Amino acid sequence: xxxxxxxLIEHWDNIMAWYNSLTEVHQxxxxxxxxxxxxxxxxxxxxxxxxx
Numbered sequence: 001x002x003x004x005x006x007x008l009i010e011h012w013d014n015i016m017a018w019y020n021s022l023t024e025v026h027q028x029x030x031x032x033x034x035x036x037x038x039x040x041x042x043x044x045x046x047x048x049x050x051x052x
Contacts, residue, residue, distance in 0.1 A: 019027060
């Protein structure tokens, strides 16, 4: 987790510059995909703990 935080902190300005350069429709698409990925990972972790 610390490695992910370090990478995000290091590249945050580049990520935000790229995100802000997208059109509004593409920004919503990226946001939607990120939300789906987080939900999928959360469900996967929850199910793996339940089935243990």
